[in-house]
Amino acid sequence: MGVWLIMAPHVFNYSKTMADNAHIVGPLIATCSLIATSECTRNVRLFNLPLAVWLLASPVVIGFHSDTALMNDYAVAIVIIFLLVIKPKRKHRFGGGWPAVWRSGSPHEREARQLRS
Amino acid sequence: MRDAAIPPGWDYNPAAWSQRIPIVVLAVIGFLIASYLALYQLRVFDTVWEPFFGNGSKKILNSPISHALPIPDGALGAFGYLVDAVAGIIGGKRRWKTMPWIVVFFGIAIGPLGLISVMLVVFQPVLFDAWCTLCLVTAFISVVMIGPSMDEFLASLQYMKRARNSGKSLWRTFWGYKDVVQNVN
Numbered sequence: 001m002g003v004w005l006i007m008a009p010h011v012f013n014y015s016k017t018m019a020d021n022a023h024i025v026g027p028l029i030a031t032c033s034l035i036a037t038s039e040c041t042r043n044v045r046l047f048n049l050p051l052a053v054w055l056l057a058s059p060v061v062i063g064f065h066s067d068t069a070l071m072n073d074y075a076v077a078i079v080i081i082f083l084l085v086i087k088p089k090r091k092h093r094f095g096g097g098w099p100a101v102w103r104s105g106s107p108h109e110r111e112a113r114q115l116r117s
Numbered sequence: 118m119r120d121a122a123i124p125p126g127w128d129y130n131p132a133a134w135s136q137r138i139p140i141v142v143l144a145v146i147g148f149l150i151a152s153y154l155a156l157y158q159l160r161v162f163d164t165v166w167e168p169f170f171g172n173g174s175k176k177i178l179n180s181p182i183s184h185a186l187p188i189p190d191g192a193l194g195a196f197g198y199l200v201d202a203v204a205g206i207i208g209g210k211r212r213w214k215t216m217p218w219i220v221v222f223f224g225i226a227i228g229p230l231g232l233i234s235v236m237l238v239v240f241q242p243v244l245f246d247a248w249c250t251l252c253l254v255t256a257f258i259s260v261v262m263i264g265p266s267m268d269e270f271l272a273s274l275q276y277m278k279r280a281r282n283s284g285k286s287l288w289r290t291f292w293g294y295k296d297v298v299q300n301v302n
Contacts, residue, residue: 023242031235031260038264040131040271094271095126101274108126108275109282112302115125 021058022073025051029080040094045084052080122211124272125279125302131268132213132220140227140262141205147258148198150251154178155191170248177241177249190237194255197230201262213272216293224270227262234259276301 029051036045055077059070094100095108123130130136157165158178167174177183183190204223208216234256241248280290280301290297 020243024239027235027238031231034260035264038267040268041264093126093128094268095124095275098271100126101271101278106126106275108124109279111125112279115302 025055025058039090039092040097048080049084052077052084055080124213124276126275127272130210131272132208133210136265136269137205140265141202143258143262144198144202144205147255147262148195148202150255150258151191151195151198153191154251154255155189155195158183158189158191165251167250169250173241173247174249174251176245176247177252180245182240182244194230194234197226198255200226201230205266213269214276214293215298217273217277217291218293220269220273221291224266227259227266231259231263 029048032044032047032051036042055073059073093107095111096103096106100106100108120130122133153162154165156162165174165178178189178191186193201223204219204226208219213220238253238256241252277287277290280297281287283301285297285301290301
């Protein structure tokens, strides 16, 4: 989706401001999505939510002049939000993950204590 | 018999060679491509390979931004990838425990490098209305390295928390002092 957003301005002939918008948001979406393919960073995909919301709001904020651009942005945003609902399956254990770095009583601590005894 | 190198609470070892070698290979490829681009920027080569975007690469690689610092950004990128490769290779398969300092350093090196690459990708069309194929390839490599590197980072952070909970000094844990390594799981 991010890559499509980067290419869309050329396919549909956006004006410069609209193209810039797509050229900034597109790479950001692609980056978050790529990082999120690793299971331990899978929640980075949630950063795509504010980006999708921005895609919904930006036509109004920036002032789009093209209906195709508007529909394209909205379509991308909706696809992204829909995909976010799908949670990738957990295959591995990470000792409680990132929250376990500051929370107490997490799996990695419990297992470490067991290993000791 | 459980592999002792797997961190407690995990089901695999993020510092295993099978985990780290692919990242190091990517870093080496990034290093080679960035060095090639840097050599063009330093005028060692007259032309640069650009299969899709015509003049794009030349425009980007000769732009004021790419020469804003005393060293062309290709060279900085090459150095960054080299640091990544070396930091990925140093240390054995328990380095999340025996060398947290290198894991943390590695994680910090990979993250910002990736994000700077993305920033440069954004600059290409927004500031210059041009694209550079090899620059995009290296940016892609940078981002792809981020996800797989973060698990080691997480394992070290969890370990340092356990050490601190056991009353060990954070400083000694971080630098891998033996008294901490042997006494904390």
